[in-house]
Amino acid sequence: MKEVLAELRTHLAQVRDLAQASSVLGWDRETNMPPGGAAARARQLGTLSTMAHRLFVSDQVGEWLEQLVPYEAELGFASDEGSLIRVTRREYQKQRRVPSELVGQMARAASLGHQAWVRARQESDFGLFQPNLEELVALRLQWARCFDYEESLYDPMLDNFEPGLTAAQVRRVFDEYRPALVRLVSAISDPAVQQRVDTGCLQGDFDPAAQWELGLEALRTIGFDFNRGRQDRSAHPFTTSFSCDDVRITTRFDPGNLASGLFSSIHEGGHALYELGVSPTLDDTLLGNGASMVAHESQSRLFENVIGRSRPFWRFFYPALQARFPQFKSVDLETFYRAINRVTPSLIRVEADEVTYGLHIVLRFELEQALVDGTLVVADLPEAWNAKMEAYLGIRPPNDALGVLQDVHWSGGMMGYFPEYLLGSMLSVQLYNQARQEIPDLESQIETGRLDGLVAWLREKIHRHGSKFTLGELTDQVLGTPLSPQPYLAYLHERYGEIYRL
Amino acid sequence: MKEVLAELRTHLAQVRDLAQASSVLGWDRETNMPPGGAAARARQLGTLSTMAHRLFVSDQVGEWLEQLVPYEAELGFASDEGSLIRVTRREYQKQRRVPSELVGQMARAASLGHQAWVRARQESDFGLFQPNLEELVALRLQWARCFDYEESLYDPMLDNFEPGLTAAQVRRVFDEYRPALVRLVSAISDPAVQQRVDTGCLQGDFDPAAQWELGLEALRTIGFDFNRGRQDRSAHPFTTSFSCDDVRITTRFDPGNLASGLFSSIHEGGHALYELGVSPTLDDTLLGNGASMVAHESQSRLFENVIGRSRPFWRFFYPALQARFPQFKSVDLETFYRAINRVTPSLIRVEADEVTYGLHIVLRFELEQALVDGTLVVADLPEAWNAKMEAYLGIRPPNDALGVLQDVHWSGGMMGYFPEYLLGSMLSVQLYNQARQEIPDLESQIETGRLDGLVAWLREKIHRHGSKFTLGELTDQVLGTPLSPQPYLAYLHERYGEIYRL
Known part of the structure; x- marks a missing residue:
């Protein structure tokens, strides 16, 4: 049995x-590649994807998995190797349904789509991206039809990022969360209430080089290891892992807005800590990345918001910001804290405050479902986007760059990802509450810049397991309860009720 | 037949x-990768190399090539497709002899070797690299033994970079060249003669950012297209191609020496123009790169030296240098021209003048042969290096970083490459002489910054063919004569005889 498992591992290491x-x-495509490289890069990625898929779904893998059934039981559920067999089988059964050629076709379309999106966004012209997006949506639908699904073609798309998640589940959680959220947004939107927070200090002229340095310092503070990763610039921030010892994050800066780049760095830093924390023993298998996108976003949103916009963190980090931007020497910490937590409808999801953020997600969730069930065609997407922005947030994007073209996901053919941001935000609060129970002096640790206690706790509970466990298995183990919107709502009410004196 | 060829092409495109x-x-490993990434990168490169090799040497490729024999004759020698079949067959017959596992093993060892070399060079400690180099040499010998060779195990290593080249041929050319070279070096080394050139203007404190900008300007001047490539920094300058529309070069700067980074950029720029000039119709085949290393070095050395250190080029480009480094406003062009052509024994090959350069190559050629025939072991390499430096150039490296650790090649397991630099230099002069005959006003074009005429000529004669033709076939077509050291010697005597008033 050990030999069979060893053969499987060797085979999977090649896939990996x-x-x-x-x-x-x-990563190179989004950070460095000159425009001329696009066509060849799409070909290269298509070939690599097809070959990886073909290797993975080979009959041989199925035979090994079959032979390993008794050994799996013997190894036990929580063991690395038992998990490897279990998760590989789950993925194998899924991936076997998809033709390898389609996988390559999607990778090529995604690579070309990304290039088209970058240009369309620069020129704020949806038309430049529309044919690519039409192809990407058609391919994603073709892909989704490879699977059995109970209710919606959207289910396999969700399952792709969050195993087991369905549209019905998302809807149930969002339905529980939305009414309370709408009441909170409405209370804060009262003009008299809005006046209670002044964000003047965050507007101005902020040297990008100093912003870059501040971002690096924030990353060092949360524990990012620059011997095992780096930060670069890209059109849309992202994190990618080439191994558990080489994790890259990207960011972008707005010279007129200090918060944009800084919180983007911290957000991606949260993703990176997860990938850097996966046990090296899993690195050559498909267990060597974070468990799922909800699990991942729980880490990024934890660092970006729960910690990154908290008083304890800024009690420690504010002097570093003041040293790089001396204009803040005349701004007291409390004013700054309230400014970075201002709640107000805005156009760009990744720069939205925590409260209105949920509405950006609901909008995307609804649009994606409409694209999938055919009630919306790609050509009508910009107008549908703008109409929903007006309905939910009361503002209308002045152009496509600030509207439908703002996110990278669709350009890579990713649909069914956005809900995970919000579910991840919910989980981030549950995890933080749990960590506070288990690390009684957590806040005073953070106040003195010591995040290693929290990172060690996350590593022990979440990171090191890679994708051994599903999200449900993880929450059972770590929290003893499933993911729920209630702690998140309580957190939002507490933090923003205090700031806005509601 | 067309269908068979189409199947072969599709298959080869995956290999490509x-x-x-x-x-x-x-490229990423040498420009961006954090230290932690080394182990996984070696694994990844090992897997990609093994898979590419296995795909290429599959029985199926052999069957296709067999079936295509009659079609090849029909297509004709000079056609793209006839050449594709011919060159693929030649490479197939070579590569079939090597086990795919050995290819992967060599790629892994090269990747780890490179990391070890970077560190060893930084710390100037050969011992840190010695075990890697021992493994790399052993693997290269194991690889060489896969081939039939008439005289020396060194022959397959030469053939690997320059199809058909043998140690005996190299020796014949070098033997013809060396006596005249030694006389020239000796004449210039006379202290009274040495005084005739003053390089004071090249020493000083040169802002690396301004050097970077000047390098970019030089690249633009020779016609490098930044929409289809980019320049980055690395420990050792190199050029690599991800397609004929995405060619990357790297460089490094010495804050105390203006010539080092500038001529490195121009050298790599010459390589890049070659790769950028390959016909796009060849890009998805193994014909889509330069013909051979001698052909490649003929381009880089042509731009670096024949043009890049010539009066016509600097008549145009000197004002750009003076604008970035105002201290040169008081240095006349003639003084500068003589300074960049100073001939004097020095430690570093890539910074050596054109005349003594050949001795650096002879040294490496002899050491590699000694490693191959077993008269030298890796542990004794530093001392053997230093002894030969004293014998040939009269100077002894004060440490390994300035001696045996200076070049990147061995760290990647490359042996048999160095002679091609010198052969390429010889060819560069033959090509330039030919271009001058065919473009009568070439020098006045260069004097006005118009290098497009020369680049178009090189593209027509050399670049566009990719590796359709061997070096011998190319020189037949372009020059009507084979590669020879005599024009190069004449050029050296003319240029340096004039500068040094010999």
Whole structure:
């Protein structure tokens, strides 16, 4: 049995090497590649994806998995190797349904789509991206039809990022969360209430080089290891992992807005800590990344918001910001704290406050479902986007760059990802509450810049397991309860009720 | 037949995509990768190399090539497709002899070797690199033994970079060249003669950012297209191609020496123009790169030296240098021209003048042969290096970083490459002489910054063919004569005889 498992591992390591190579090519495309490189890069990524898929779904893998059934039981559920067999089988059964050629076709379309999106966004012209998006949506639908699904073609798309998640589940959680959220947004939107927070200090002229340095300092503070990763610039911030010892994050800066780049760095830093914390023993298998996108976003949103916009963090980090931007020497910490937590409808999701953020997600969730069930065609997407922005947030994007073209996801053919941001935000609060119970002096640790206690706790509870466990298995183990919107709502009411004196 | 060829092409395009992906991973390793990434990167490159090799040497490729024999004759020698079949067959017959596992093993060892070399060079400690180099040499010998060779195990190593080249041929050319070279070096080394050139203007404190900008300007001047490539920094300058529309070069700067980074940029720029000039119709095949290393070095050395250190080029480009480094406003062009052409024994090959350069190559050629025939072991390499430096150039490296650790090649397991630099230098002069005959006003074009005429000529004669033709076939077509050291010697005597008033 050990020999069979060893053969399987050797085989899967090749699949993994191809996937990691694809990640390097994707990273280079978004950070360094000159425009001329686009066509060849799409071909290269198509070939790597097809080959990785073909290797993974080979009959041989199925035979090994079959032979390993008794050994799996013997190894036990929580063991690395038992998990490897279990998760590989789950993924194998899914991936077997998809033709390898389609996988390559999607990778090529995604690579070309990304280039088209970058240009369309620069020129704020949806038309430049529309044909690509039409192809990407058609391919994603073709892909989704490979699977059995109970209710909606959207289910396999969700399952792709969050195993087991369905549209019905998302709807149930969002339905529980939305009414309370709408009441909170409405209370804060009262003009008399809005006046209670002044964000003047965050507007101005902020040297990008100093912003870059401040971002690096924030990353060092949360524990990002620059011997095992780096930060670069890209059109849309992202995190990618070439191994558990080489994790890359990207960011972008707005010279007129200090918060934008800083919180983007901290957000991606949260993702990176997860990938850097995966046990090296899993690195050559498909267990070597974070468990799921909800699990991942729980880490990024935890660092970006729960910690990154908290008083304890800024009691420690504010002097570093003041040293790089001396204009803040005349701004007291409390004014700054309230400014970075201002709640107000805005156009860009990644720069939205925590409270209105949920409405950006609901909008995308609804649009994606409409694209999938055919009630919306790609050509009508910009107008549908703008109409929903007006309905939910009361503001209308002045152009496509600030509207439908703002997010990178669709350009890569990713649909069914956005809900995970919000579910991840919910989980981040549950995790933080749990950590506070288990680390009684957590806040005073953070106040003195010591985040290693929290990171060690997250590593022990979440990171090191890679994708051994599903989200449900993780929450059972770590929290003893499932994911729920209630702690998140309580957190939002507490933090923003205090700031806005509601 | 067309269908068979189409199947072969589709298959080879996958091999090509894997090879180009490997190039991206190699580039990233040398420009961006954090230290932690080394182990996984070696695994990834090993897997990609093994898979590319296995795909290429599959029985199926052999069957296709067999079936295509009659069609090849029909297509004709000079056609793209006839050449594709011919060159693929030649490479197939070579590569079939090597086990795919050995290819992967060599790629892994090269990747780890490179990391070890970077560290060893930084710390100037050969011991840190010695075990890697021992493994790399052993693997290269194991690889060489896969081939039939008439005289020396060194022959397959030369053939690897320059198809058909043998140690005996190299020796014949070097033997013809060396006596005249030694006389020239000796004449210039006379202290009274040495005084005739003053290089004071090249020493000083040169802002690396301004050097970077000047390098970019030089690249633009020779016609490098930044929409289809970019320049980055690395420990050792190199050029790599991810497609004929995405060619990357790297450089490094010495704050105390203006010539070092500038001529390195121009050298790599010459390589890049070659790769950028390959016909796009060849890009998805193994014909899509330069013909051979001698052909390649003929381009880089042509731009670096024949043009890059010539009066006509500097008549145009000197004001750009003076604008970035105002201290040169008081240095006349003639003084500068003589300074950049100073001939004097020095430690570093890539910074050596054109005349003594050949001795650096002879040294490496002899050491590599000694490693191959077993008369030298890796542990004794530093001392053997230093002894030869004293014998040939009269100077002894004060440490390994300035001696045996200076070049990147061995760290990647490359042996048999160095002679091609010198052969390429010889060819560069033959090509330039030919271009001058065919473009009568070439020098006045260069004097006005118009290098497009020369680049178009090189593209027509050399670049566009990719590796359709061997070096011998190319020189037949372009020059009507084979490669020879005599024009190069005449050029050296003319240029340096004039500068040193010999």
